[in-house]
Amino acid sequence: MLPGMNVSSSKRIAIIGGGVAGLGTAWRLAQAGAAVTVYESGALPARSGAATWASGGMLCARLEMGHAPVALAAFASSARAAWPAFAAEIERASGVSPGFAETGALVTASGHAPGDGIVAVDGDEARRLVPGLSAHIRAALWAAEEARADPRWLAIGLARAAQAAGARFVKEVRVNRIVENAGRVTGVLTSAGVQAADHVVLAAGAWSGGLLKVSNLPGPPIRPVKGQMLSLAADPRAMPVNRLIWAEGAYIVPHHDGRVVIGATQEEAGFDATLSEGALEALRQAAVATLPALAGLPVAERFCGFRPATDDGLPALGGIGPEGLTLASGQFRNGILFAPLIADAAALHALEGRLPSIARQFSAARFAEAA
Numbered sequence: 191m192l193p194g195m196n197v198s199s200s201k202r203i204a205i206i207g208g209g210v211a212g213l214g215t216a217w218r219l220a221q222a223g224a225a226v227t228v229y230e231s232g233a234l235p236a237r238s239g240a241a242t243w244a245s246g247g248m249l250c251a252r253l254e255m256g257h258a259p260v261a262l263a264a265f266a267s268s269a270r271a272a273w274p275a276f277a278a279e280i281e282r283a284s285g286v287s288p289g290f291a292e293t294g295a296l297v298t299a300s301g302h303a304p305g306d307g308i309v310a311v312d313g314d315e316a317r318r319l320v321p322g323l324s325a326h327i328r329a330a331l332w333a334a335e336e337a338r339a340d341p342r343w344l345a346i347g348l349a350r351a352a353q354a355a356g357a358r359f360v361k362e363v364r365v366n367r368i369v370e371n372a373g374r375v376t377g378v379l380t381s382a383g384v385q386a387a388d389h390v391v392l393a394a395g396a397w398s399g400g401l402l403k404v405s406n407l408p409g410p411p412i413r414p415v416k417g418q419m420l421s422l423a424a425d426p427r428a429m430p431v432n433r434l435i436w437a438e439g440a441y442i443v444p445h446h447d448g449r450v451v452i453g454a455t456q457e458e459a460g461f462d463a464t465l466s467e468g469a470l471e472a473l474r475q476a477a478v479a480t481l482p483a484l485a486g487l488p489v490a491e492r493f494c495g496f497r498p499a500t501d502d503g504l505p506a507l508g509g510i511g512p513e514g515l516t517l518a519s520g521q522f523r524n525g526i527l528f529a530p531l532i533a534d535a536a537a538l539h540a541l542e543g544r545l546p547s548i549a550r551q552f553s554a555a556r557f558a559e560a561a
């Protein structure tokens with residue numbers, strides 16, 4: 191049962207999208223007794239192009255929120271606080287560790303300043319925190335509370351937990367339209383036919399805006415912001431680095447399965463999934479310049495994903511348009527960090543028609559008001 195929610199439900203709920211938002215919401219709703227079906231056009235958990243599979247997995251409620259509005263910083267901080275219990279609950283329910291660790295983050299990139307939870311350190315202190323850091327680095331910032339989770343193991347864990355709680359998964363089936371009748375959502379039109387539902391949760395990431403449009407429903411123009419990444423393969427028992435690093439020109443995220451993820455570009459390129467050898471090599475070199483030991487590791491994978499972005503850069507949650515529709519999108523760069531709160535907020539809205547107070551500022555209804 192969700193915090194603050196006192197009803198269980200037998201509603202039939204269709205969830206569109208098998209990324210972290212759809213899977214987390216499915217789990218919470220199945221726990222509340224709803225009859226949940228997740229529709230995913232790709233594999234489950236979603237892979238190719240899905241932001242979740244491509245994500246770095248940084249949980250940086252301090253560094254990511256430097257210039258953020260107060261409400262978003264509060265949301266990030268509350269999400270970060272929820273993570274230890276969220277990770278433990280996923281592991282208990284699924285047997286899969288989402289790779290959560292309170293690593294802290296060292297910032298050697300310029301353009302950041304000390305602040306709440308972020309302190310200045312000299313080069314020696316930086317090398318004590320991150321052994322192997324380049325000798326050229328004379329000063330850095332240290333954000334002790336930053337953390338990471340592995341988005342891929344997170345998605346696998348959430349999928350198993352949701353299934354164990356009773357959610358049904360329909361993979362490789364695309365939702366072509368949300369079906370509405372007289373101001374109420376009645377189901378989804380999929381590539382496998384019409385499926386009736388009492389409620390629909392739209393958690394289709396960067397594709398959410400397009401689906402609202404083809405369904406002739408109002409909603410925020412959610413656009414894809416492409417991110418290219420690569421990962422290096424390290425021995426998980428002898429990791430070359432155990433902390434997050436925000437280096438000049440790249441960030442470095444070590445994961446518990448030995449993947450060292452290096453990212454990321456941020457491009458307005460629509461859904462073009464082309465990888466640029468030059469951009470990826472620039473990221474690798476920036477990481478190596480900061481942590482020379484990475485030079486010896488083989489590249490395991492190159493990939494990209496599409497961050498779901500709204501025009502005001504804030505999440506878009508809750509109801510918009512007809513009765514019976516919940517939107518869970520617009521998490522942009524921080525959808526892994528926000529995962530525990532997005533799941534709770536979307537589930538609460540689907541069951542009770544309201545958002546928790548921490549999420550109310552991100553109500554999708556603000557776009558209807560603006561229009």
Ligand SMILES: Cc1cc2nc3c(=O)[nH]c(=O)nc-3n(C[C@H](O)[C@H](O)[C@H](O)COP(=O)(O)OP(=O)(O)OC[C@H]3O[C@@H](n4cnc5c(N)ncnc54)[C@H](O)[C@@H]3O)c2cc1C
Pocket residue numbers: 206207208209210211212229230231232236237239240241242243244245246247248249363364365366393394395396397398401416417418419453454494495496497498518519521522523524525526527528
């Ligand atoms: C390169 C990169 C790095 C990132 N790094 C971080 C980070 O370090 N920390 C952090 O917190 N966040 C990070 N993010 C952001 C985070 O990954 C996203 O905000 C989050 O994963 C969005 O999750 P989602 O479930 O909404 O979307 P997605 O994971 O994109 O899932 C949406 C799913 O919906 C499916 N779908 C779409 N349309 C349909 C349809 N019509 N029918 C059926 N299924 C459909 C898609 O196939 C997709 O699988 C990063 C993102 C990228 C791209």
